Amino acid sequence: MKSCNSVRENATECKVTGQSVCSNQLRIMSLNIQCLKNKYLELEVAANSDHIDCLCVMEHWCRDSELSSINLSQFKLASQYEAKSLIIEKDFEAVAIQLYSLKKKIIVAAIYRSPSGDTEVFLKNSEEMLNIFSNENSTIILCGDFNINLLVQSPVKNKFLDILKCCNMFPHISAPTRTTDSSESLIDNIFSNVDTHEVAVTNVNIGLSDHNALTFNLTATPKEEENKKEYKRFFSTENCNRFKNNLKNAVWSEVLAQTNTNDAYNIFASTFMTYFEMCFPKKLLSYRSSGSKGTWITPGIKKSSETMKLLSLKLKTCHDQQFVVYVRTYKKTYRKVIAKAKLLSNDRLIRQASNKSRMLWKMVKKETGGQTKEQEINLKNNENIPIKKDAMANYVNNYFVNIPLTLSSKFKQQPTVTTPMVNTSMMAMPTDEHEVLKVIKCLKSKMSYGLDDVPVSIIKKIAPCVVKPIVHIANLSLSIGHDLKLFIMSTYFCFLGNKFLYTTYILCFSMILYADFCAFWACKL
Incomplete structure (x- = not known):
C-alpha cells in the first residue's frame, strides 16, 4: 500500500475530525461520491447532520491541487490515495488512518477497486494489508467500494469473504447499496472485527450519487471526560478599580529621583507589575471542551438535507415525470x-471582525486548505557562527543600535565638513502630562496582550495614575539621547521558542514615547 502522486483523478480520500462529537461514540461515513468538487457543501451538511467523526470518500475525481483547495468545516485531510504508477491503479487503491478513540486503537481503511480492475491483484493486496493490520492488535474498520457484488454467488465473492474471515472480519451491510432502473447490487460495504451488538449501521441514499452512504456507529461505555485546565486572569470592573486605586496611591519618588533611563524604567516596571499581579492574579480553571459546531449549517438546512434523502429514496421507485422534475x-x-448560506456566514464573520483584513486572510486559508508553517529562524554573526536562540534578540538589538558606530569605523579617515554658522537652532522641548495622555488616548482599546498579560485597554484606564513617571522616563530618555534608542528597540524583540514576541506594557509605553517624540518634530518641521 504505497502513497504516491498522480496527474490523473485519484479515487479515495479519508478525512477525520480532531475530536469526536460524543465521547463514547465514533461515527464513520463511507460514500462513493462520484465527483466531490460540485458536491462538497452538500456532503458537509450531511456529515454535520449525522454528527460524523470520520469521513471516507471514494471516486472524488479531484487532482491534488483541486483536492487541497476543498475544505470541509470541522474536518482535516488525514490521508489520500496518490498514484505514481499504473501497476495497481484500478486494481487496488487504499488509504488508512489510525485513531485512538473509545480507549482503543482503531484502524480505519478505505478501499476502491474499479469494475475493470484485476480481481487477483485486488485479493492479494487486500490479504497483505489485512495481515499487517491484524498484527497491530487493533480494532479494524474496512469500508469502501469493492465492486464485488455480495448479492450474487461467485468465486471472487467467496475468496474475498474467506480472506476477511481469516482476519475475523465480517460485513455489516446486507441490503443493496447501488440501485438503478434495471439492477440492484451490494458493492459498497463496511467490514470490521467488532461484534455486531456493539455497532449500528445505516444504508441510506443521500442524493449525492447513485451509491448509498454507509454509516458505522461504534459505541463504548460512557466515560467521564477529562477536564482541561488553563490559567486565566479576570479583568473585572472591581479588579480594574482596585488596580487603578493602588497605582493612584503609589509613590513614584524613587522613579523620579533616577538620572539613568534604564534604572528609572526598571523601578517603574517592577512597581507596576507588582500591583498588576496583586489585582489580576492567575487562576487555574477547569473546563470541558465542547465540540466545534458549523455556524452556517442552520436547522432549516438540516431539515432540507433530510428532505433530500427522502426524495432520493422515493425517486428510486417513482418514475412519474412531474415528480422527477420536482426533485x-x-x-x-x-x-x-x-x-448562499455559507457565503452569508463568511460575510458576517468578516463584518463583525475587529481586524477585517486578518479575518479575510484567515478565511481564505481555511477555505483553500492553506496552513501557516512556522519557519525556523537562523542567524549568524560576523564570524559566521550560529547565534543561540536565547541570545538572538539581544544580538538584533545591538546590531541596529550600533549601526552608526559600525559604519563610521570603516572609514580610514573621518571626513570633515565645514558648515556655515547657523543663527537659529532647534531643540527638543521636554514633554508634559497633557501630551502623553493625548498619545495614550489614541491607542486602540484592545484586550490583546503579550508575555506579561497586560492588555492595552488596561493601560488606557490607568493612564492618569502612571502619567507622571512616564513623563519623567520620556524626558530622561530625550536628555540622555542614546538610551532612548535602546529603550524603544528593546520593546520589539523578545525571543521565545521560534517566535519573536514583545511585552505589552513595554511596547505601549514605548509607543507613547515614540509617538510623542514624532509629534513634537512634526510640529517643528
Missing part, C-alpha cells in the same frame, strides 16, 4: 441555498 428543481434550489 431536480428541489435539488438545484437546495444547492443554491447552502452556497
